[in-house]
Amino acid sequence: MKSFTSWIRKREQLLLGTLGIILVIAVWQLISDLRLINPFFISSPSQILKTAFNQTVNGDLLEDFWITVVEFVVAFALSVVLGITIGLLMGLFKRVEYTIDPFLWFLYSTPVIALYPVLIIWLGLGFATVVTLGVLFTITPIIINTFTGVTQTSPVLIKAAKSFGANRRQILFKIALPSAIPMIVTGLRIGVERTLVGVIVGELFSANAGLGFRISYYGARLQVSSLFVAIVLVIILGLILTQSLRLLEKRLLKWQEF
Amino acid sequence: MENKMNSTTNTAVPKPVSIRRRRRAFRLSERQGWGIGAVLVFLAGWELFGSSGSVLARYISKPSQVVQAGAEWLSGGDFYRHLQISLQEIFGGFLLAVAAGVLGGLLMGRSRIIRGLFDPLVMALYATPLVALIPLLIIWFGIGVGSKIAAVFLFAVFPVLLNTITGIRQVDPLLIRAGRSFGASEWQLFTKILLPGSIPAIISGIRLGWGKAMIGMVIGEMYVSTAGLGHLISSLGNSMKMGDLFFVILIVAGMGYVGSNLLLRLEEKVMVWREEALGK
Amino acid sequence: MTHVSVRNVDIVYKNTEGEDFLAVSGVSFEIERGEFITIVGPSGCGKSTLLSAIHGLLKPARGEIRIGDQPVTGPSQNRAMVFQEFALMPWRTIEENIWFGLELQGKKKDERRAAADKYLKIIGLKQFRKHYPHQLSGGMRQRVGIARALAINPEILLMDEPFGALDAQTREIMQAELLRIWEEDRKTVFFVTHGIDEAIYLADRIIVMSARPGRIKEIIRVDIPRPRTLEVKETAEFGRLRRHLWELLHDEVAASAGW
Numbered sequence: 100m101k102s103f104t105s106w107i108r109k110r111e112q113l114l115l116g117t118l119g120i121i122l123v124i125a126v127w128q129l130i131s132d133l134r135l136i137n138p139f140f141i142s143s144p145s146q147i148l149k150t151a152f153n154q155t156v157n158g159d160l161l162e163d164f165w166i167t168v169v170e171f172v173v174a175f176a177l178s179v180v181l182g183i184t185i186g187l188l189m190g191l192f193k194r195v196e197y198t199i200d201p202f203l204w205f206l207y208s209t210p211v212i213a214l215y216p217v218l219i220i221w222l223g224l225g226f227a228t229v230v231t232l233g234v235l236f237t238i239t240p241i242i243i244n245t246f247t248g249v250t251q252t253s254p255v256l257i258k259a260a261k262s263f264g265a266n267r268r269q270i271l272f273k274i275a276l277p278s279a280i281p282m283i284v285t286g287l288r289i290g291v292e293r294t295l296v297g298v299i300v301g302e303l304f305s306a307n308a309g310l311g312f313r314i315s316y317y318g319a320r321l322q323v324s325s326l327f328v329a330i331v332l333v334i335i336l337g338l339i340l341t342q343s344l345r346l347l348e349k350r351l352l353k354w355q356e357f
Numbered sequence: 358m359e360n361k362m363n364s365t366t367n368t369a370v371p372k373p374v375s376i377r378r379r380r381r382a383f384r385l386s387e388r389q390g391w392g393i394g395a396v397l398v399f400l401a402g403w404e405l406f407g408s409s410g411s412v413l414a415r416y417i418s419k420p421s422q423v424v425q426a427g428a429e430w431l432s433g434g435d436f437y438r439h440l441q442i443s444l445q446e447i448f449g450g451f452l453l454a455v456a457a458g459v460l461g462g463l464l465m466g467r468s469r470i471i472r473g474l475f476d477p478l479v480m481a482l483y484a485t486p487l488v489a490l491i492p493l494l495i496i497w498f499g500i501g502v503g504s505k506i507a508a509v510f511l512f513a514v515f516p517v518l519l520n521t522i523t524g525i526r527q528v529d530p531l532l533i534r535a536g537r538s539f540g541a542s543e544w545q546l547f548t549k550i551l552l553p554g555s556i557p558a559i560i561s562g563i564r565l566g567w568g569k570a571m572i573g574m575v576i577g578e579m580y581v582s583t584a585g586l587g588h589l590i591s592s593l594g595n596s597m598k599m600g601d602l603f604f605v606i607l608i609v610a611g612m613g614y615v616g617s618n619l620l621l622r623l624e625e626k627v628m629v630w631r632e633e634a635l636g637k
Numbered sequence: 638m639t640h641v642s643v644r645n646v647d648i649v650y651k652n653t654e655g656e657d658f659l660a661v662s663g664v665s666f667e668i669e670r671g672e673f674i675t676i677v678g679p680s681g682c683g684k685s686t687l688l689s690a691i692h693g694l695l696k697p698a699r700g701e702i703r704i705g706d707q708p709v710t711g712p713s714q715n716r717a718m719v720f721q722e723f724a725l726m727p728w729r730t731i732e733e734n735i736w737f738g739l740e741l742q743g744k745k746k747d748e749r750r751a752a753a754d755k756y757l758k759i760i761g762l763k764q765f766r767k768h769y770p771h772q773l774s775g776g777m778r779q780r781v782g783i784a785r786a787l788a789i790n791p792e793i794l795l796m797d798e799p800f801g802a803l804d805a806q807t808r809e810i811m812q813a814e815l816l817r818i819w820e821e822d823r824k825t826v827f828f829v830t831h832g833i834d835e836a837i838y839l840a841d842r843i844i845v846m847s848a849r850p851g852r853i854k855e856i857i858r859v860d861i862p863r864p865r866t867l868e869v870k871e872t873a874e875f876g877r878l879r880r881h882l883w884e885l886l887h888d889e890v891a892a893s894a895g896w
Contacts, residue, residue: 111469111473112469112472112473112476114473115470115472115473115474115476116473116474116476116477117477118473118474119473119474119475119476119477119478120477120478122474123478140496140497193387193388194391196388197387197388197390197391197392197395198391198392198394198395199395200388200392201392201393201395201396202395202396202399205610208610208613208614209606209609209610210571210572210575210576210590210606210609210610212575212576212579213575213579213590213594213602213605213606213609214606215594216594216595216597216602217416217417217594217599220416220597221416255720255722255724256724256726258694258720258724259718259720259724260737260741261694261712262692262694262712262716262717262718262795263712263714263717263718263737263738263741263785263789264712264713264714264738264741264742265741269741273726273737273740273741274726277726277728278726278727278728280728292484292486295486296486296487296488299486299488299489300486300488300576303488303489303491303492303580304579304580310489311488311489314489314492315492317492318492318493318495318496319492321496323493323496326492326493326496327493329489330489330490330493333485333486333489334481334482334484334485334489337481337484337485337486338481338484341484353769354727354728354729354769354771355727355771
């Protein structure tokens with residue numbers, strides 16, 4: 100009996116979490132079946148599963164899922180490349196920092212989505228607009244974190260490198276960049292979440308495919324079950340992406356103290 | 358210079374204060390110079406390009422047009438109606454979010470069990486783009502103010518909740534032990550130690566929540582609404598009234614900035630009080 | 638034979654408010670090849686600044702520093718520094734940290750590995766070659782710092798309070814270790830320290846500096862024969878030197894603390 104209680108104690112959070120999820124699903128199903136709330140508004144877990152199954156079999160659910168994933172990857176990749184480059188340039192050259200700073204701040208504070216009519220005119224509905232929105236959402240934290248990481252390089256390490264005869268290029272690549280990686284990775288983690296938001300928002304407003312589009316489509320037609328299916332997929336996608344990045348973070352940063 | 362340095366004091370003789378102050382007032386720092394310069398160049402370029410006859414120019418407006426539109430809007434009644442609705446939505450949703458977030462955070466922060474039960478749900482929702490839930494909110498609460506308040510609530514509640522939880526959990530266990538050793542009841546521990554100790558984190562969460570609240574309001578209104586700043590953004594954008602559109606965007610950005618700033622100052626003030634209290 | 642010659646050197650430093658102050662004033666001395674020199678003085682007397690100038694990281698405002706017959710114009714791979722905060726790159730393994738200087742010089746992997754092998758053996762950390770700095774204790778990290786400096790085979794070793802961040806026992810052990818490693822090669826060493834015992838134990842000669850602006854108060858010769866075990870710290874001669882140094886520094890330390 101003693102070993103059982105200690106086994107439970109160790110996994111307490113895990114068990115409670117699972118219990119919590121099961122409770123929510125059970126209560127949800129119950130409320131729906133007993134019609135305590137009109138199932139029209141909240142659907143039910145069983146109904147959602149059924150709908151999901153049908154839509155998968157018909158093929159278009161997975162197709163939209165895939166489209167969202169592709170848009171995400173492209174937007175994220177672009178954001179990372181552009182963001183890190185700009186952040187580096189800002190960190191290296193004070194003048195670049197001073198010039199870009201006000202625009203960066205503005206981009207950070209504005210609701211980027213407000214510009215979507217302009218983007219639609221330039222780039223049309225669909226892929227290009229969604230990706231652009233994703234990039235605009237994401238690029239700011241990546242730039243800021245890269246910049247901070249590079250400029251906060253420990254002066255002692257720089258002095259040490261100089262004392263061994265390092266030139267400016269060597270200091271950049273062998274000291275500044277590696278020491279900035281933890282901050283850059285944090286920026287990437289924030290960026291992953293923001294890219295997903297940007298892509299979904301883009302699809303919601305200005306696409307004709309993808310999970311965001313499905314949400315908009317079924318929302319307008321009041322088809323709550325299908326709506327929930329799309330929402331759940333978005334949640335799952337979000338979880339997959341954040342966890343993957345967490346793993347990547349651990350791999351890259353194995354030299355840090357924990 | 359050398360003679361003064363021969364003394365055994367550690368610092369150089371500082372310049373007289375009056376001379377230092379005057380010098381500083383006349384010079385812009387290099388950082389400000391380049392920044393302001395860049396913005397001016399940008400505005401000038403925008404104005405020039407917007408004045409050219411090209412097709413694209415029509416789609417991006419120009420600064421003078423934005424100012425003009427702004428003047429018109431500010432003098433009319435329509436703008437303030439929309440502003441009022443947006444403000445109602447934001448404050449309504451935000452206050453609800455703060456209440457729920459702090460309350461929920463206190464409960465979850467204090468009790469392992471409650472935290473364990475709700476953690477996966479909270480984390481799953483926190484990791485999702487909440488915009489995806491807006492159409493659902495519209496179905497539940499209609500196209501009017503209700504769904505926007507719900508959206509603001511949804512967006513703002515998570516930072517508040519999570520920061521409150523962290524705030525409660527990071528209260529120095531030593532203080533709690535000390536309180537217990539003086540015979541404090543659970544309620545007293547809560548009100549006199551845990552709550553005050555977590556206030557900086559809570560305020561930080563509230564500040565972050567404000568930013569999210571604005572986003573929730575704007576996106577909610579842009580998606581479906583009958584009035585409000587987001588509604589304006591959507592309709593102006595669709596009818597390509599770019600000058601007006603940029604003006605409204607500026608207003609929204611301004612609101613976000615002002616709110617954040619005020620809350621930041623509050624946060625800093627609380628930190629100062631805390632330092633002083635701890636010092637005593 | 639004179640290895641390092643410092644003549645009438647003034648060094649000017651910028652403090653955090655951007656104002657100039659004189660850190661080191663009118664310093665002159667000549668060092669022979671293979672001498673172990675320790676530099677002692679109160680906080681802020683400019684000893685680290687002087688070290689940086691000898692290395693070439695700083696330029697004196699006045700005066701001249703020569704090594705051999707060449708004036709010092711910048712850092713050179715003829716000299717290597719060891720830092721109080723270790724300054725190891727946390728993202729590099731011990732091995733990779735040791736060959737850092739060689740990597741900067743463009744040496745190939747085999748050469749670098751061979752050098753790392755050699756110095757890992759000398760400092761006795763061979764089995765930690767693939768470890769990261771955070772997995773090592775302070776003393777071990779500084780051994781790596783020393784190995785890194787030795788790996789480029791410099792003529793001069795510049796050590797800036799290298800044992801300042803270590804606890805008392807580790808410090809003593811490291812002093813003996815350092816002398817053991819040094820005896821193999823007898824490079825010219827400049828060792829900056831706060832500690833009187835440390836200064837005497839390690840040195841052939843001790844440069845005693847005054848409070849800021851740093852001037853040379855006295856250069857003391859230490860005639861205790863080598864090799865020296867830690868026990869020499871108990872001898873009468875050591876005690877005499879200790880008292881002498883203490884008297885010299887006493888006033889300076891009090892002055893720089895504002896008495």
